[in-house]
Amino acid sequence: MRWPWRTGNTGDAIARVIAVSLGLSVLVLAGLLIYELIDKSWQSISEFGLGFITGTTWDPVAREFGAAPAIYGTLVSSLIALVLAVPVSLGAAIFLSEIAPPWLRNPFSFLVEMLAALPSVVLGLWGIYVLIPWVRDFVEKSTLGHLSFIPLFSGPPFGLGMLAAGLILSIMVLPIITAISRDVMLAVPTSQREAMLALGATKWEVISGAVLPYCRSGLVGAVILGLGRALGETMAVTMVIGRGYNITASLFRPASTAASTVASEFNEASYGLYISALVELALILLVITLFVNIFARLLVWRIACSPGVIRE
Amino acid sequence: MSISTYQRRRTTNSLMLSLCAVSAFLAVGVLVLILGFVLAEGISSLNIDLFTKMPVPEGEPGGGVANSIVGSLITIGLAAVIGIPIGIGAGIFLSEYAGHRLGDVIRFTADVLTGVPSIVIGIFVYGLVVLRMGNFSALAAGIALAIIMLPIMARSSEEMLRLVPHSQREAALALGISRWRTILSVVIPVAQRGLVTGALLAVARAAGETAPLLFTALGNRFLSLSVTGGPIDALPLRIYRYATGPYSEQQQQAWAASFVLVLTVFVISLTARLLLRRR
Numbered sequence: 001m002r003w004p005w006r007t008g009n010t011g012d013a014i015a016r017v018i019a020v021s022l023g024l025s026v027l028v029l030a031g032l033l034i035y036e037l038i039d040k041s042w043q044s045i046s047e048f049g050l051g052f053i054t055g056t057t058w059d060p061v062a063r064e065f066g067a068a069p070a071i072y073g074t075l076v077s078s079l080i081a082l083v084l085a086v087p088v089s090l091g092a093a094i095f096l097s098e099i100a101p102p103w104l105r106n107p108f109s110f111l112v113e114m115l116a117a118l119p120s121v122v123l124g125l126w127g128i129y130v131l132i133p134w135v136r137d138f139v140e141k142s143t144l145g146h147l148s149f150i151p152l153f154s155g156p157p158f159g160l161g162m163l164a165a166g167l168i169l170s171i172m173v174l175p176i177i178t179a180i181s182r183d184v185m186l187a188v189p190t191s192q193r194e195a196m197l198a199l200g201a202t203k204w205e206v207i208s209g210a211v212l213p214y215c216r217s218g219l220v221g222a223v224i225l226g227l228g229r230a231l232g233e234t235m236a237v238t239m240v241i242g243r244g245y246n247i248t249a250s251l252f253r254p255a256s257t258a259a260s261t262v263a264s265e266f267n268e269a270s271y272g273l274y275i276s277a278l279v280e281l282a283l284i285l286l287v288i289t290l291f292v293n294i295f296a297r298l299l300v301w302r303i304a305c306s307p308g309v310i311r312e
Numbered sequence: 313m314s315i316s317t318y319q320r321r322r323t324t325n326s327l328m329l330s331l332c333a334v335s336a337f338l339a340v341g342v343l344v345l346i347l348g349f350v351l352a353e354g355i356s357s358l359n360i361d362l363f364t365k366m367p368v369p370e371g372e373p374g375g376g377v378a379n380s381i382v383g384s385l386i387t388i389g390l391a392a393v394i395g396i397p398i399g400i401g402a403g404i405f406l407s408e409y410a411g412h413r414l415g416d417v418i419r420f421t422a423d424v425l426t427g428v429p430s431i432v433i434g435i436f437v438y439g440l441v442v443l444r445m446g447n448f449s450a451l452a453a454g455i456a457l458a459i460i461m462l463p464i465m466a467r468s469s470e471e472m473l474r475l476v477p478h479s480q481r482e483a484a485l486a487l488g489i490s491r492w493r494t495i496l497s498v499v500i501p502v503a504q505r506g507l508v509t510g511a512l513l514a515v516a517r518a519a520g521e522t523a524p525l526l527f528t529a530l531g532n533r534f535l536s537l538s539v540t541g542g543p544i545d546a547l548p549l550r551i552y553r554y555a556t557g558p559y560s561e562q563q564q565q566a567w568a569a570s571f572v573l574v575l576t577v578f579v580i581s582l583t584a585r586l587l588l589r590r591r
Contacts, residue, residue: 015492016409022398023405023414026422026466029459033428033436040439091335099329100336108336110585115343117581119520121548122570125555126346129353129563171346174339202325225427232429234523235548239556259431259523266435266527282435286428293427297420 034286041280043273052280058245058261060269065277067258067284069245073162074257074285077237078230080166081173086223089177096178097185098207109182116175124239127168132159132240135167140252155250160242163251165260168236173226180225180300184218185211221299228292232285234259258285347574354571357564362572367533367550373561377569379535380550383450384519387529387546390454390539391461391518396511398458399465403507406466407473408495419470422463433459434524442528448543450536453529457521461514468513472506473499505587512584516577522548547573 038045044052048065055066092112096105136159139145147153155161188211196210212219242254243264256264258281269275361376368375402422406415437456442448476499484494500507525531530543531553538544547569554566 009490011493012491015495019401019405019409022401023410023418023466025398026402026418026425026463029462030421030425032440033425033432036436036439037432040435088335088338091332092339095332095336099332108340111340111343114578114581115339115346117516117520117577118343118346119522119548119570119573119577121520121522121551121555122350122574123346125551125566125570126349128555130349171342174342178339202321204325204328205321208328228427232427232431234429234431235552239552259429262431262435263523263526266438267530279435279439282432286432289427289429289432290424293424296427297423301420 037279037283037286041276041283044276044280047273048277052277053284056247060265060274063273065273067277067281069247070256070258070261070281071284072247073165073241073255074231074259074288076251077162077165077169077241077255077257078227080163080251081169081230082223082227084166084170085174085177085226089174089222089226090181090219092174092178093181093185094207094211096182098211099203109179112175112178115171116179120172120233120235121239123168123172124236127164127236127240131167132164135159135164139163151249152251155248155252157252158242158254160240161244161251161253162241162255165237165241165255165257166251168240169230169233172233172236173230176229177222177226180222181219184215184222184300187218188214217299217302221296224292224296224299228289228296231292232259232289234263238263258282350567350570350574353564353567354574357568358571359568362565362568366535370557370559370562375561375565377545377547377550377565379532380545380547380569381572382535382537383529383532383545384547386450386537386539386544387453387457387525388515388519390450391457392511392515394454395458395461395514395518396465399462399514400469400507400511402462402466403469403473403510404495404500406470408491408499419467422466425463426467429523430460430521431523431526434527437524438527445540447541448528448530449540450529450538450544451540453525453544453546454539456524456528457518460521460524461518464514464517465510468510469503469507472503472510475506476502509584509588512580512587516580516584519580520548520573520577522546522552525549 044065048055052065052067053071054068055064056068057064057066058069059065096109096112100108136157140157140159140163144153145157192210192214193206196206201209237257238260241256241260243256243260244254245256246253262278262282262285266275266278269278361374363376363381364378365374365376366379367377402418406419410418433456437452437459441452441455445452480498480502481494484498485491489497525546525548529546529549531549532543532545536542536544551566551569551573554562554569557563
């Protein structure tokens with residue numbers, strides 16, 4: 001009989017255990033993340049209950065914490081970002097996958113990926129010293145400032161505020177949506193395009209009639225992944241949004257998002273309930289982004305795994 | 313088909329195609345605009361003191377960010393030491409061991425984890441490590457960055473290991489080599505370049521992160537070399553503090569530090585890409 005440790009099996013068994021535990025570490029991490037956030041925010045959850053989400057007052061001095069302004073700010077700034085970024089991203093993705101000649105495609109794709117690699121804090125620095133003065137002087141004082149009878153464009157021209165945050169977020173989600181939609185479009189079989197071309201369609205008719213409908217769910221997934229990034233983006237937004245805790249229709253006023261509130265206040269939180277409320281804000285952010293990401297991944301996965309897709 | 317319909321279709325075609333081209337140029341233009349400012353402002357205030365001197369008290373000219381650079385190197389080093397092996401291990405599990413159902417669950421969880429905001433990871437590690445240890449530290453920051461790297465590493469390593477042809481594994485197994493030896497001596501060496509690329513991209517991502525450091529590294533005006541001893545500085549943290557402060561000397565240093573940070577991140581990403589292309 002051979003000694004067990006002389007056979008390959010012992011080594012294999014050990015290797016298997018190591019690999020399995022490292023693989024499971026991903027699941028453990030996810031579980032621990034949710035547990036830890038619920039645990040640390042329990043004081044705030046039991047004190048405010050559901051009133052935390054609907055409360056509109058955020059006042060650490062009065063020990064009153066309502067997350068509604070932060071949640072509103074998160075949703076509105078992300079919405080602005082999507083409205084601005086989605087048309088440009090889709091256009092750029094169509095250009096990269098369908099129109100650009102190969103010698104232009106690679107450098108452009110590379111540059112778009114570089115834009116995604118820009119650290120958020122650097123974008124924030126640029127936002128403070130370049131974007132904000134520009135927004136103040138050329139958007140809020142002149143063009144959109146003339147429309148101040150619309151509540152959306154009323155308010156003082158600080159530069160700092162919801163509009164600036166939305167603009168900086170649109171720059172951050174642009175490369176993500178572009179890169180994923182390009183990949184999704186490239187996954188559309190050439191035969192689909194050829195069929196349209198054979199019917200005498202123009203290039204644009206091929207794109208709008210064959211390519212886009214074929215990968216629609218993947219494109220929606222790309223946009224939602226961008227949304228997920230926008231919702232959780234912290235540094236650049238914190239630096240340009242200006243810390244305001246009112247729910248107003250005005251895009252020019254300072255506002256705050258869940259992430260920016262946590263980032264700017266966590267180190268000054270002086271008592272347990274305050275910290276707990278900030279952790280609960282992070283928990284709400286986690287839950288929102290989890291839902292958004294799960295939905296988006298399911299859409300993107302479906303197109304990547306759908307049997308109709310044959311990579312050629 | 314009438315001539316006018318044909319004309320309309322051709323006009324629509326060229327209009328929409330040009331709009332797409334304009335969008336692509338706009339996207340690239342934004343990058344050029346931002347990089348232009350970082351380059352112009354950064355280079356003009358770049359000097360050797362930035363790398364060799366410590367921060368001076370507010371309002372005084374001169375000084376540098378040597379402590380932040382050292383702090384960044386320490387935290388990212390720790391993150392790499394923790395995150396890369398576990399990430400590659402998870403990748404090996406996904407490509408070599410996992411059954412269909414468990415594999416899909418882990419893959420999906422990793423993808424979703426990639427989308428968790430880094431500030432949430434920061435708060436998580438604050439509760440998990442900082443509160444338990446009783447102080448802010450380089451280790452806590454390293455763990456936070458490692459958690460950000462882990463799902464990225466796991467997915468990229470899996471993809472790279474999957475590219476290794478099955479015939480190579482089978483050839484090794486047919487020689488009577490055990491499975492773990494096959495993975496270690498055949499599969500990993502073949503996928504080596506891809507694994508390095510994935511690791512570099514994950515490091516590049518971690519190097520630019522700021523939000524998780526706020527509650528783990530905290531920041532420190534002085535040089536700290538201790539892994540567990542107390543707060544430590546990092547380049548992104550220093551940029552954040554200086555950029556939001558009122559002193560113009562510090563703001564100039566923030567631009568210079570940004571230039572250094574962007575250059576580092578880009579060089580790492582570029583190296584990763586070139587490595588993959590030479591395959």
